[in-house]
Amino acid sequence: MLGIGLDGRDGHTRLTRGKNFVLYGGSAETHALMRDKAERINDQLDRRGKSLEEVSAAELCDILHETDD
Secondary structure (H helix, E strand, O other), X not given: OEEEEOOOOOOOOOEEEEOOEEEEEOOHHHHHHHHHHHHHHXXXXXXXXXXXXXXXXXXXHHHHHHOOO
16 A cells, blocks of 8 residues: 655655555644554455455455544
8 A cells, every 4th residue: 555645834744654554644633643544454454364466456445434533
């Protein structure tokens, strides 16, 4: 997964890499929200016993909806 934040105007370059994701840019708040979402998606994948590569697009959409606040 790739997350790109476009609202970073404070001069900081934010880059976070994790299991199944790379996040770039954004304000501190946006970057933290992207990181939290990516981690919750990974938690759901772990609960299902699947890797990102194993889920269909439809199943990934279900996971995305399950991780909404």
